[in-house]
Amino acid sequence: MKRVIALLMENQPGALSRVVGLFSQRGYNIETLVVAPTNDATLSRLTMSTEGDEKVVEQITKQLDKLIDVVMVTNLSESEFVERELMLIKFTKDSFPENVFDETNIVSEDNEIINVQVVGTSLELDKLISEIDANNPLEIVRSGSLGISSDEKTLTIEN
């Protein structure tokens, strides 16, 4: 089962390397990892997804929480949450699957190449990739999962 962990960390040099280092140091398998500053410029939000079991995820969150630069950690998959991923795909015009995409997906187009963007759950994107496999896409780029809880819970701090 896919699990999504999100955390807030100090937006300062070295913080990301501590988080990433922890995964290899403790032998955790991470599938996707997304990092960006938040609207509070002193904080970055990092979202990761993993296939680990409940016990492994509990250890990951505890170990992450121990890192001094990490302000807050949450295991989003503990309750209802929304997971989304962005994907960009490049086709030659000849092989563009018109039946799969419409105008709203197209982000660039010239005489030879069409680039499309798709947003969906990781599972939906996996499915889409197998659907278009026969069209020989030139390149597929995935962002990795972002997550947000469905209810009133937030991963934010009061300043």
Place this chain on the structure above:
Amino acid sequence: MDKSNKSGAEALIHSLHLEGVDLMFGYPGGAALHIYDAIFNQNYVDHILVRHEQGAVHAADGYARATGKPGVALVTSGPGATNAITGLATAYMDSTPIVVISGQVKSNLIGTDSFQETDMIGVSRPIVKHSFLVQRAEDIPDIVKKAFHIATTGRKGPVVIDIPKDFTDPEYKFEFNYPSEINMRSYNPPEGADTSSIKEAADLIATAKRPVIYSGGGVNQNNASEELTALAKLLNFPVTNTLMGLGAFPGSDPQFMGMLGMHGTYQANMAMHNADLIIAVGARFDDRITNDPKQFALSAKKIHIDVDPASVSKIIHADIPIVGSAKESLTALIEELKCRDLKTNESDISEWNEQIKNWRDAHGLNHSLLEMGAQNGKILPQQVIQSLYKETNGEAFVTSDVGQHQMFAAQYYHFDKPRQWINSGGLGTMGFGLPSAMGVQLAYPESIVSCVTGEGSIQMCIQELSTCLQYGLPIKIINLNNAALGMVKQWQDMQYGGRHSSSTYENSLPDFVALTESYGHVGIKVSKFDELESSMKECISLKDKLVFLDVDVDPNEHVYPMLEAGNAMDHMRLSKDEKTW
């Protein structure tokens, strides 16, 4: 508050002074020279010049373990920093509070592969609790404050401060302000007691028939030995300590079962295996304790008190997790038990204690080996520890290196007080013994500090004999000389058909007496049992001298009991030809 103008180097030393540091260990070099000049110009902080940076960090670590105060080491960039790495990893694994300050190349040279440049923050990252790369000279006071706060609170650990040389420049001065308090939104370790599950814990205690109190290094680190002992006495429950936890409960008390785990006593391991309740305090169920975790103490409920949430239910599921300070949580537990006028199952408990006594009588350690004289004409290593124990009235600080001698010291020297036994339990660092003893001796100049070692380990940091002469440190080095890497050889005997691959020296060992004397100390050689006790007496009585007691011990002796890998804790080898299964 001191608001005078200071350079970064002066601010660093003054900040250390304000943190209560009066002693640091180190080794100078290019990137640290501004700092060394600032040390020269003040009288608050003494600096001990070691002979190798590993020694500096181990000495700071030994000082921290013996005193409970943070230890400080100062090294230069590049090789100075990398030489400090083993010391940092040692402190990290045993959660000791030290602060290591490393010089760094000038900030404009970082990343250019300049002379003596190493990415210290990167290299040390997995083995520190936290680290700081100074970005401005003005940040130094704040960073020092944070570093000491982080090192000494929660689950303690080493912190690195890496300072580019330009930020210690004597020409650049700024207004010095030392923060009076620290507020870190991202770091809030548990401080007091966790009382959320105290009632449930007390319920389990009240109904336990075969309880064991199992405590580790966290009790010593948190100064919770008094509370642990009070709990054990209140309940009359048997106690075992991990290698790191020795001294938390008096080693000579009849309620004490001895150390548990890999080379733990028969009765301690049997009690753990058969327990119906394990009260774990400041211990982390590591693999040297549990053996196969899947077969570990299957009939026992576990109460786990630990300050580190990540240690709870990491290896063994905790039925009652108590995440808080050991001292405060134990106090709360004792209060709860007293308040409900607790009655334990007294008849069950005394039956259980009787069972443990029977185990002890059957296969416990023999603490009267000294009276048995030479064995096949040889001195047993255990007899040397017993002689040391006798001659020091059990009151010495004992540091050790790693291997058979470490286990013999842990098994046969009864530590009655916390912080008396100082060894590298987690990382298992050969070379730790002598430099850590320097830290202890400097902290307690009037006490007997002995370093129990072997001819393998002592050679890993033997250069510190020179430091000991410079500062007049009268350490008693007890060398259990079996002319081989004993523990390696033991495993080769047991698992590799006696093929001693690279574990013996083929007559290449130095004359340790001559070597010690060339360093200006006293060396004593003991090869016959009849000389052991008189030589030990002489060694201990030379109060102002470092003495190297080089004792030839039986090279064929193994450490027992020994857990059989991949099994439960009741699977032990008891001697070369006895096992429990």
